[in-house]
Amino acid sequence: MSSYRKPAFTLIELLVSLALSGVLIVLLNSQITNSIFTDVKIKKQNEYRLEIESVLEQLNADILSASHQPNGQKSIKFYALENKVRLHLKRFGISPNTQQLHGVEVIWKFDNSGITRSINSAEGNYRRILSSKQVNAEIERVGEKVIKLVLTNQHFTKSKLFAL
Amino acid sequence: MNGFTYIRHHTNLLKQSENSVIISAQQEKFELLPFENSIPVQPDVSAQFVTLSGVYNLSFLKARDVHNANYIIEEQIPIVRRLLSLCANKPELTEPIVEYLKLAGDVEIGFGLIDFLNELSVPLDTGVEVLPCLRILPRSYKLDLALASDITLQAYFDLSASQARLLGRYLADGTIPNHAAVMSFLAKHHKGKDFSASLRNTAISARLDHKAMVLNFKGETFAYLDNVLNREGNWIKNRNFFLWTPVN
Numbered sequence: 001m002s003s004y005r006k007p008a009f010t011l012i013e014l015l016v017s018l019a020l021s022g023v024l025i026v027l028l029n030s031q032i033t034n035s036i037f038t039d040v041k042i043k044k045q046n047e048y049r050l051e052i053e054s055v056l057e058q059l060n061a062d063i064l065s066a067s068h069q070p071n072g073q074k075s076i077k078f079y080a081l082e083n084k085v086r087l088h089l090k091r092f093g094i095s096p097n098t099q100q101l102h103g104v105e106v107i108w109k110f111d112n113s114g115i116t117r118s119i120n121s122a123e124g125n126y127r128r129i130l131s132s133k134q135v136n137a138e139i140e141r142v143g144e145k146v147i148k149l150v151l152t153n154q155h156f157t158k159s160k161l162f163a164l
Numbered sequence: 165m166n167g168f169t170y171i172r173h174h175t176n177l178l179k180q181s182e183n184s185v186i187i188s189a190q191q192e193k194f195e196l197l198p199f200e201n202s203i204p205v206q207p208d209v210s211a212q213f214v215t216l217s218g219v220y221n222l223s224f225l226k227a228r229d230v231h232n233a234n235y236i237i238e239e240q241i242p243i244v245r246r247l248l249s250l251c252a253n254k255p256e257l258t259e260p261i262v263e264y265l266k267l268a269g270d271v272e273i274g275f276g277l278i279d280f281l282n283e284l285s286v287p288l289d290t291g292v293e294v295l296p297c298l299r300i301l302p303r304s305y306k307l308d309l310a311l312a313s314d315i316t317l318q319a320y321f322d323l324s325a326s327q328a329r330l331l332g333r334y335l336a337d338g339t340i341p342n343h344a345a346v347m348s349f350l351a352k353h354h355k356g357k358d359f360s361a362s363l364r365n366t367a368i369s370a371r372l373d374h375k376a377m378v379l380n381f382k383g384e385t386f387a388y389l390d391n392v393l394n395r396e397g398n399w400i401k402n403r404n405f406f407l408w409t410p411v412n
Contacts, residue, residue, distance in 0.1 A: 050173045057180060067282045068403060070300075072274025075283070090282055092405075100289060101407060103282035122285065 045155050048133060052151055055115055055130050056160045059149070062106050063162050065091045074164045078147065083136035084111040085149065095123055110137035110151065187409045191387075195404055198377045198391050208382045209410065216299055216374040216390075218311030220247055220320065222280070223271045223303040224365045225262060236266055239361060244298075246319035251297035252290055260284045271300055276390055276403030301374065301392060301402070303365075309346065310335050310370040320362065327353055335368065342368060374402075381410045 009017070066074040066089045075090040087108040092101050104121040114132040118125065136152040142161065150159040197204060203211050225240045245258040264284055280300050281291040297315060299305075307320065312335075318328035331349060334340040340349055343363050350359050372393070379387040386409065390402040 046173075050177065053174075053177050057177065057184075061184075068275050068279040069283070070268045070271045070275050070280075072272040075279070092278075092282065092288070100287075102288050103285060122287070 048131070048153070049156060049158070051131050052135075052158050056149070056151075056158070058117070058130070059087070059108060060160070060162060062089055062091055062108075063164070067091060067103065073145075076147075076164060078139050080137075080139045083138065083152075085109075085137040085139045087139075093119070093121070095121075097123060110135055110149075186411055190409050190411050191404075191406055194379060194387055194406075194409075195389060195401065197379075198375065198389050199399055204379065206410070206412065210380045210383075212378040212380070214376040214378060215311055215372060216376055217305075217308040217372050218313060218316060219299045219374075220244070220297060220307055220316055221303070221305050221365070222261065222265065222277075222298055222300045223305075224307075226265045227303070228270075234266060234268075236262055242322070243320055243362075246322065247297045247316070248294065250315050250319055252293035254290055254294070257284075257286065257290070257294075260286075271302055273302065273392060273394075273400065273402055275300060276405065278388075278405060279403065299374065304395075305374060305392065306365055306367040308370065308373075309366050309368045311372070320366075321350055321354070321359065323353060340368075386410060 063074065063076065066076055069075050077088045079086045085108075087106075089106050089108075091104060091106055093104045094100070095102055102121060102123070104119050107118040107120070109116045109118075112134050115130045115135060116127060117130055118127040133153060138150045138152075140148050142148045145164045147162050147164060148159060149162065150157060152158075194204070197211065220243065222244070224237065225244060226234055226236055229235050241258060241262060244261060245255045248257050249255040261280075261284065264280075277295060277298055277300050278288070278291050281288070281294070296313070297319075307316070309317070312320070312332070314325070314328045314332045317323060317331050317335075318325055321328070321331070323331065331340070331346075334345075334349065340346055343366070346363065346366075346368070347359060350357070374390075374392050376391070377387075377389040378385055379389065386407050388405045390404060391399050392402045394400050
């Protein structure tokens, strides 16, 4: 009586391979989860960084078009207190209703509640939240006609010089 | 993917910055035109020169006393009221103007009438109406009677329209060449009134010390470039306004 045995893995081999696959799956899974988490985190950081860059560009545009005071300097006042900054400036704007040029007061706020830009004009008052994330802000005069604004959050610090 | 989006946004922001640099460079080119006394070479851009030495200077309203404190020269208030009436039919603007100047520091180069009216929250359409009649500069910039309009003469010396026209003609043709001749002309129309204080703010020289250039693109005004002659005799920028900037 002859016996024929097909070639196959032994039970031990199967168990070892299953155990190795299990370890690999666990390792890969944690890596993928970490990667997705990091990806989302980086995405949010990048979005916030872009948000801040846009805000600084917008502030620069406001400062560039600010009206002047009798001493010939731009009509800008700023207040800083405990990582909060408030900027008041007067500028000209084109009314969305009448398309006429008119004077407006623009107020920028950088504080725990984020960044807001308010416009007060004869046509009405508007307030826009440009960022709702907490930001620490510092402002200082670095020259007769230059100010420096530094914005810090938990991930990065961004600063910009503004010519007055 | 995120990296790509970030780079794309960042490139867009860089493009924005680049555009603002191009606009600034274009504005600087336009700002040089009045100094070069040249006309714009860009197609569709035209320039119009405006003489401002014959326009009333709002700094005449105020002076400093011996204690270096601001005070308003009361005799000048009716002049401003008459100018605002004749130019823009807005005599009620006189009080806010006077109140602001009472509190403000000395007026220096770099402060334009449009800035001033913005400080008072006056709508710009009113501002445009008063531009030919009022300016704001340091007090040393006198009212040049030889370059003044009939309306300015009428308001400044409280004359009738026909008397102001006559005075303007005499100043232009040299019949009235100096302050003494102006005084004798005014004595005929205002018996017993002393104009010597008012005349201290004036000159009869026809020497330009304040001019502006209005730039238009396809007939639409986009810039107002205001320049003054400084003490050293050089033309310098006073205050330039760009509503927008045409870029090539």
